[in-house]
Amino acid sequence: MLGRIFKFASYDLAIDLGTANTIVHVPSRGLVLDEPSVVAIETINGVKRVKAVGDEAKLMMGKTPGHIEVIRPLKDGVIADIDVAEQMIKHFIRKVYGRQNFRRAPEVVICVPSGATSVERRAIRDAASNAGAREVHLILEPMAAAIGAGLPVTEPIGSMVVDVGGGTTEIAVLSLRGLAYTASVRVGGDKMDDAIVSYVRRNHNLLIGDITAERIKKEAGIARRPTEGHGITLSIKGRDLVNGVPAEITINQTQIAEALSEPVGAIIEGVRIALENTAPELAADIVDQGIVLTGGGALLSGLDDAICEATGLPVVVADDPLTCVARGTVFALENEQFRIFAH
């Protein structure tokens, strides 16, 4: 009886600290928070304070007056601003816990980019401890992605996971609870958005914002030209660069594919380099098992086909790729065998 009560009163947390989104799971309760990794900082009389975090802060992006700055503290997969990152982590943890008093301090596992330095890892641990965690474990993102995708990470079988996030694409080969190869390419969803912004500026003399570019990518983004015709056509609004007034143009999927060719090419190149650096026995396993794509960027239409064509290997998109890392993180917390934590 007591055991049951304690099980349901679990305060433990699994946090996927992504460059674009932070997702928090509580074992037995499931997903409790899914918000952009964004913080709005306000400066009044030289004093900075947090004005908004998460969804509320993202709504302010590109629309702030001079005294408010919107920051993505993990934008490029490294922590650009440790103080802001700490504030964000604390904010999210407190948001999940509310005003509860803990019967016992919670255990927290946080998923971090594999390239995070020891200073960054310490800062993340400290932020969680200061927010009330008893024990803080870190798990590397490719490991969490692979666990979330159900790959056999504990066995002597090579698996390749490509996690296409906002700021980075993490490419890794895993086997026997470890990373046999890992690389972080600074190309992901953000670079795709940037590529759309510059394409539209160059070819249509129209200036659009990042949020608009991201919307275009999600609605009609495509990794390769449509095989027939030009696919879907979208109308987009921005500021005309010639006469400076708001204007509207249309763009089709052939053009969007052209715009995205550089970031998509960079991801494919990263995968190629990883394969070249993979030991033959592991490479043989990958031929059988294929490459698994996770992260929001895996939702880009045709990315799997483009990687398959470039490598000749089977490529599959994990179920619900946006939450794959978060699900792997909570699975690691709950299952003794998968507690493959980093230092």
Ligand SMILES: Nc1ncnc2c1ncn2[C@@H]1O[C@H](COP(=O)(O)OP(=O)(O)O)[C@@H](O)[C@H]1O
């Ligand atoms: N349908 C979609 N097509 C293409 N990209 C998408 C789609 N949905 C989300 N994304 C992109 O996925 C990225 C976020 O993925 P996520 O895995 O949450 O990143 P991170 O782990 O770095 O926070 C963003 O750049 C977002 O625009």
Ligand SMILES: [Mg+2]
């Ligand atoms: Mg991620």
